[in-house]
Amino acid sequence: MKKLVALVLALLMALSCCVALADDVTVAFSQIGQESDWRTANTDSIGKWVGEHEGWIYTYDDAQQKQENQIKALRNFITQGVDVIVLTCIVDSGWEEVLKEINDEEIPLILVDRMPDCMDKIEYYAAFGGDFVEEGRRQVAWAGEYLKTLGRGEEEVSVAIMEGTTGSGAQVGRTEGNLAAMEAYPNMKLVAQQSGNFTRAEGQALMESWLKSIDKIDVLIAQNDDMALGAIEAIKAAGLVPGKDIIIVGCDSVKAAFQAIVDGEMNATIECTPLYGPAVVQCIENLLSGVPGSKELQHPDEGVYDMDGGIDVGGVVSIKAGDVIDERVY
Numbered sequence: 085m086k087k088l089v090a091l092v093l094a095l096l097m098a099l100s101c102c103v104a105l106a107d108d109v110t111v112a113f114s115q116i117g118q119e120s121d122w123r124t125a126n127t128d129s130i131g132k133w134v135g136e137h138e139g140w141i142y143t144y145d146d147a148q149q150k151q152e153n154q155i156k157a158l159r160n161f162i163t164q165g166v167d168v169i170v171l172t173c174i175v176d177s178g179w180e181e182v183l184k185e186i187n188d189e190e191i192p193l194i195l196v197d198r199m200p201d202c203m204d205k206i207e208y209y210a211a212f213g214g215d216f217v218e219e220g221r222r223q224v225a226w227a228g229e230y231l232k233t234l235g236r237g238e239e240e241v242s243v244a245i246m247e248g249t250t251g252s253g254a255q256v257g258r259t260e261g262n263l264a265a266m267e268a269y270p271n272m273k274l275v276a277q278q279s280g281n282f283t284r285a286e287g288q289a290l291m292e293s294w295l296k297s298i299d300k301i302d303v304l305i306a307q308n309d310d311m312a313l314g315a316i317e318a319i320k321a322a323g324l325v326p327g328k329d330i331i332i333v334g335c336d337s338v339k340a341a342f343q344a345i346v347d348g349e350m351n352a353t354i355e356c357t358p359l360y361g362p363a364v365v366q367c368i369e370n371l372l373s374g375v376p377g378s379k380e381l382q383h384p385d386e387g388v389y390d391m392d393g394g395i396d397v398g399g400v401v402s403i404k405a406g407d408v409i410d411e412r413v414y
C-alpha cells in the first residue's frame with residue numbers, strides 16, 4: 085500500500101511539474117540566416133507554430149550566415165534561462181563545446197534541418213531534417229532517367245554540380261548523393277563542381293563564370309532552387325535556353341521553382357521540406373508531457389516534381405509540378 089501511495093504521489097508531482105512548465109515555456113530558435121526561399125519558409129513555419137502556441141514565449145535569433153553568431157546566440161539563450169532550444173547548424177563542425185554547455189544546464193535541445201557532426205557526443209531530445217544524401221542521389225537519378233527518355237542515355241553529357249554552403253550538412257550530404265549516383269550513369273561526366281552558397285545571386289554569378297570558361301554544360305545539378313533560379317538568369321543572358329540547352333535540376337521544391345518548371349525554364353526539383361513548425365510543436369508538447377526523447381534522426385517523406393511527371397528515380401516517381409503548384413505555400 086505504501087508503495088502505491090508513493091507511486092501516486094510521484095506521478096502527481098511529475099504531472100504538476102509538466103503543467104507548470106507547459107504554462108510558461110520559453111522556446112528559443114537559433115536560425116542560420118535568410119539565404120533562400122526555403123530558409124524564409126522554415127523561419128516562418130517555426131515562428132508561426134511556436135510563436136502562436138498558447139502560453140509559450142518565442143525567442144528567435146538570425147545569425148546572418150555566421151557560425152560565431154549562432155554560438156553567441158546559444159550562449160545568450162543559456163544566460164536568459166530559456167526552457168527549450170531549437171537549433172539548425174550552418175555547418176557541421178565546431179559545435180561540441182557550446183552544445184555540451186547547453187547539456188550541462190540541462191536545457192532540452194531539439195535539432196532541425198542541418199545536424200552537427202557531434203551528435204554521438206551530446207544529448208538532445210529529438211532530431212529531424214531532410215535526407216540530404218538521398219536528395220542528392222535523386223537529383224542525378226532524375227537527370228539520368230530523363231536523358232534516357234530523350235534517347236540520350238548513351239550520349240556523353242557534361243554535368244556541372246553547383247554546391248551549397250561548403251561544410252553544411254545539406255552540401256556535404258547532397259554532394260555525396262550526387263557523386264554516388266553518377267556512378268550509375270557512366271554517360272554523365274563531371275565538368276565543374278563549385279559552391280554557389282545556396283543563394284540566387286551567387287548561383288547566377290557562378291553560372292556566368294562557368295559559361296565563359298567551360299565549353300559545354302548539358303546538365304546543371306543545383307543543390308537548391310535559389311541557385312538554379314539564379315543560374316537560369318545567367319543562361320538566358322548568355323543567349324541559351326534554360327531547360328532545353330541546359331537541363332536544370334534543383335532541390336527544395338519552392339513555388340518559384342515550380343513556376344520555372346511550368347514556364348519550361350527548369351526541369352525538375354527534388355523536395356526538401358522547410359515546414360518543421362508542426363513537428364517542433366509536437367516535440368515540445370511531448371517533452372512537456374514527459375514522453376522520452378529519441379536520438380534517432382527522423383526524415384520526412386519527400387517527393388520529386390518535374391514537367392510531365394512519371395520519372396522513376398528509384399523509390400519515388402515524379403509528380404507534374406503544374407498539377408500541384410497552387411497547393412504550394414512557399
Ligand code: AHR
Pocket residue numbers: 119120121122123197198254282307308309310335336356
Ligand atoms: O538545409 C536546407 C537547405 O538550406 C536548403 O536546401 C536550402 O535552400 C537552404 O538554404
